[in-house]
Amino acid sequence: MLISLLRRYLRPYRGMVVLAGLLQLVEVVAMLLLPTLNASVIDRGVVAGDEGHILWMGALMVLVAAAAAGAGLGSVLCGARAALALGRDLRAEVFHRVQSLSAQQVERIGGSSLTTRSTNDVQQVETVALDGLTTLAAVPAICLGSVALALSQDVPLSFVLLAFIPVITVLVWAAQRRLTAVYGRIQPAVDRLNRIVGEQVSGARVVRAFARDAHERERFGRTNAELLGHSLRAGRLFAVMFPAVSLASGAGTVAVVWLGAVRVDGGEIGIGTVNAFVEYLVYITWSITMATFVFLVVPRASVSARRIREVLDTVADLTPPVPARPGRTRGTLLLRGVTYRYPGAELPSVHGVDLRAGPGETVAVIGSTGSGKTTLLNLVLRGADVTEGAVLVNGVDVRELDPAELTATVGVVPQRAHLFSGTVAANLRFGDPDATDAELWRALGVAQARELVENLPGGLAAEIAGGGANLSGGQRQRLTIARTLVRRPAVYLFDDCFSALDPDTEAALLAALRAETAAATVLVVAQRVSTVRHADRIVVLDDGRVVGCGPHEELLATCETYRDIASSQHAGLGAP
Numbered sequence: 001m002l003i004s005l006l007r008r009y010l011r012p013y014r015g016m017v018v019l020a021g022l023l024q025l026v027e028v029v030a031m032l033l034l035p036t037l038n039a040s041v042i043d044r045g046v047v048a049g050d051e052g053h054i055l056w057m058g059a060l061m062v063l064v065a066a067a068a069a070g071a072g073l074g075s076v077l078c079g080a081r082a083a084l085a086l087g088r089d090l091r092a093e094v095f096h097r098v099q100s101l102s103a104q105q106v107e108r109i110g111g112s113s114l115t116t117r118s119t120n121d122v123q124q125v126e127t128v129a130l131d132g133l134t135t136l137a138a139v140p141a142i143c144l145g146s147v148a149l150a151l152s153q154d155v156p157l158s159f160v161l162l163a164f165i166p167v168i169t170v171l172v173w174a175a176q177r178r179l180t181a182v183y184g185r186i187q188p189a190v191d192r193l194n195r196i197v198g199e200q201v202s203g204a205r206v207v208r209a210f211a212r213d214a215h216e217r218e219r220f221g222r223t224n225a226e227l228l229g230h231s232l233r234a235g236r237l238f239a240v241m242f243p244a245v246s247l248a249s250g251a252g253t254v255a256v257v258w259l260g261a262v263r264v265d266g267g268e269i270g271i272g273t274v275n276a277f278v279e280y281l282v283y284i285t286w287s288i289t290m291a292t293f294v295f296l297v298v299p300r301a302s303v304s305a306r307r308i309r310e311v312l313d314t315v316a317d318l319t320p321p322v323p324a325r326p327g328r329t330r331g332t333l334l335l336r337g338v339t340y341r342y343p344g345a346e347l348p349s350v351h352g353v354d355l356r357a358g359p360g361e362t363v364a365v366i367g368s369t370g371s372g373k374t375t376l377l378n379l380v381l382r383g384a385d386v387t388e389g390a391v392l393v394n395g396v397d398v399r400e401l402d403p404a405e406l407t408a409t410v411g412v413v414p415q416r417a418h419l420f421s422g423t424v425a426a427n428l429r430f431g432d433p434d435a436t437d438a439e440l441w442r443a444l445g446v447a448q449a450r451e452l453v454e455n456l457p458g459g460l461a462a463e464i465a466g467g468g469a470n471l472s473g474g475q476r477q478r479l480t481i482a483r484t485l486v487r488r489p490a491v492y493l494f495d496d497c498f499s500a501l502d503p504d505t506e507a508a509l510l511a512a513l514r515a516e517t518a519a520a521t522v523l524v525v526a527q528r529v530s531t532v533r534h535a536d537r538i539v540v541l542d543d544g545r546v547v548g549c550g551p552h553e554e555l556l557a558t559c560e561t562y563r564d565i566a567s568s569q570h571a572g573l574g575a576p
């Protein structure tokens, strides 16, 4: 999986990869030549007393060393460029895939896990590509080249090198197997830790209010300790691995020197040859150690690659069929026998709902908590797709409608007001970057937020904290309403977004909204009768089914559920 991911994402940079490999080869050849040249300096220059040979070989060695250094530098630069570009592309693709997933798919994988996968996991793969491209390609060349050159110098002594390579390879392989298992547990633990930290940061007030600090600290501590345990196990393997390689290398050097001394004594080889063998051994040890280092991070990267692949292979269950169709009418909304069952749920949350709204109409959906109101709205913007029936916007099934047209047509104010860090103006221009200041103020006026923004230091330039944390719930709601009004969509969806407003502000806002959206199609979801009573039609939901539909007065007379809701809220029974 790791290999296929690397192959796919390095493909655009294969020129750079090939160049890095070629330069590494040049570096290796130059490096391998040095011990042979050195052996010649010793055996044919120093021992034979040939000063000219020493000078000539010395100059050649300087040139070869310079070539090795230059090629090494070039190969690192090319390899790093390719690996970092791979990281950037992979991160971007994971990010775009995450954006295309439905809410259920995000829920299934987990928000915090998706964050870890887009950042930490991509980084693991990037690191392996970086290490691999800058060092790994040289390893087989160094091992094979060293053995070939050693064989050309002395066959019996070469057997020491040949015996040394499998010992080191087995050591690396054994450590790698153990580490794969350990890293398989580390990444999910990082996910859990991220989730706990995220929950504790966003829910800090609740934790404090319920005096659950100690419990939350204990929950965090347990996962943190678990992560420490796994990391220590990985660290112990690293700690054992490198001394083991050094030990094997030391034993190899002793064997080369001992056997070399015997053969020098017998006059079969010169001292320079023994010296060259020791250097080859150092090269082999060095290259395998570098490879060990790469191989030891391979297990973690393999786990990360699997987790990344899971995201990339998740086919967004909202992908529209190609070609997407343009709408036939503007601003119409039609729900035809809509049923939706959440994945894994036994029963549908909404059953056979019919609803129609057109330009100039305001339709409201009311129902007690959990009756399916938000679920219904989610189906319009394809937060999920219907299980049965159809949702039509502009006269076309939303599953076939051009997604750009769908989002341009429908503007939603969500139940949970969310603002982004940045200025008030930047937040309001979220859906229309070209909106003028005058348009922003107009939208703020309708949303009853003009005074609020005027009183903020800097007005439209005032800074909002992430999530709108420096504003009250009602202030956030009014700004998110203004944000949608700035876009002037043909269809407005208001998802119970007036609940944090006091009655006077709500009444003023609804009156201003009626004027502002007079020509648009409006669907309002609410629990309060005061919010919906002026709608042209009110659809009453009970346990996901429509139990009444009509204007306020008619429903008071004909729909028991509506009457119950109204009386429980003391909401002007019979009053205009």
Ligand SMILES: Nc1ncnc2c1ncn2[C@@H]1O[C@H](COP(=O)(O)OP(=O)(O)OP(=O)(O)O)[C@@H](O)[C@H]1O
Residues within 6 Å of the ligand: 107, 342, 343, 345, 349, 367, 368, 369, 370, 371, 372, 373, 374, 375, 376, 415, 496, 527
């Ligand atoms: N992500 C989900 N997975 C499974 N079931 C869900 C999910 N979201 C909502 N439900 C279930 O669907 C039903 C309808 O929920 P929905 O949020 O649409 O109700 P609602 O009428 O908007 O409620 P409220 O007024 O409290 O916001 C509920 O029974 C709820 O438990």
